[in-house]
Amino acid sequence: MAEGYHRDVLYRAFLRLVDRLPLPSLRAQQLLALAVIATQAGISVTGAVVRVTASGLGCPTWPQCFPGSFTPVGVSEVPVLHQTVEFGNRLLTFVVTLFAALIVLAVTRARRRREVLVYAWLMPGGTAVQAIIGGITVLTGLLWWTVALHLLASMVMVWIAVVMYAKISEPDDGVETVRAPAPLRWLTALSGVALAAVLIAGTLVTAAGPHAGDKSIDRPVARLEVEIVTLVHLHSQLLVGYLALLIGLAFGLYAVGITAAVRTRIWVLLGLVAAQALVGVVQYLTDVPAALVAVHVGGAALCTAATAAVWASLRTREPVPSSLPDAAAQPA
Numbered sequence: 001m002a003e004g005y006h007r008d009v010l011y012r013a014f015l016r017l018v019d020r021l022p023l024p025s026l027r028a029q030q031l032l033a034l035a036v037i038a039t040q041a042g043i044s045v046t047g048a049v050v051r052v053t054a055s056g057l058g059c060p061t062w063p064q065c066f067p068g069s070f071t072p073v074g075v076s077e078v079p080v081l082h083q084t085v086e087f088g089n090r091l092l093t094f095v096v097t098l099f100a101a102l103i104v105l106a107v108t109r110a111r112r113r114r115e116v117l118v119y120a121w122l123m124p125g126g127t128a129v130q131a132i133i134g135g136i137t138v139l140t141g142l143l144w145w146t147v148a149l150h151l152l153a154s155m156v157m158v159w160i161a162v163v164m165y166a167k168i169s170e171p172d173d174g175v176e177t178v179r180a181p182a183p184l185r186w187l188t189a190l191s192g193v194a195l196a197a198v199l200i201a202g203t204l205v206t207a208a209g210p211h212a213g214d215k216s217i218d219r220p221v222a223r224l225e226v227e228i229v230t231l232v233h234l235h236s237q238l239l240v241g242y243l244a245l246l247i248g249l250a251f252g253l254y255a256v257g258i259t260a261a262v263r264t265r266i267w268v269l270l271g272l273v274a275a276q277a278l279v280g281v282v283q284y285l286t287d288v289p290a291a292l293v294a295v296h297v298g299g300a301a302l303c304t305a306a307t308a309a310v311w312a313s314l315r316t317r318e319p320v321p322s323s324l325p326d327a328a329a330q331p332a
Contacts, residue, residue, distance in 0.1 A: 041301035052290035056213030058086030062135035119164035148203035166312035174317035
């Protein structure tokens, strides 16, 4: 009882402080939400750069970079490039945190509905969890499953951020509108599950592949001891299944008649998945060049965002239709 009372007091004090800020327009809220999406996706790409440059242990401890220092230290054991890349990735966390905090302040100041507030608060909360996972990844010497979990958490954050953007763009006093029948919404959800399976399989391919994140001879990074060709085939078959579901979803949406907005989203998604598949084929045929790993991770974030956008567009809120003029006000 007392704990709930103190929490309410703190929240009311927080609201009083927020009320001193300028009232953000809807456009400002949308731009901040887009920045959240971009930073959440961007940090997954910089994480891939850390991996392919073997800079995963450029800062060998956490939360400090080196024992006794939060910044890189000139030591011969760790090349300057590796320190710079890893420390730069850590610095980007502050940018992610900044926009996560700003979106909370913006929607709170605008007194948005509870649903929007919940999604906004998930941003700083999820970022904190991601930082902890990153710390565990470093402290365990880049153990493969911690690296995989780190990437998957980023994809979850991208999905939530896209749905948050959609919720922010809806009117708080609108009426819920379903743009597709239940079977197609379930098919969209199934596509999301298929995407998750593709992403998980992709992290396993990376865990068994040539890019361990560090090349230290003294502390070799433990790898996933599974034949990589087997994992590549699993990953590719799951991608084919995911693409097949999306094609079926597109036909279904066209059959029932969809808005231009939904039509654009499904075509963008299909194009991104096809491009991502092409990048994967080129990677396989060229022995996984480092640059394409970062491109592939960026593509994964885009596919995740696009799938979330389709999902969010099928159940939305529309403005309340304006009431008809009173009969007395109409001409006789």
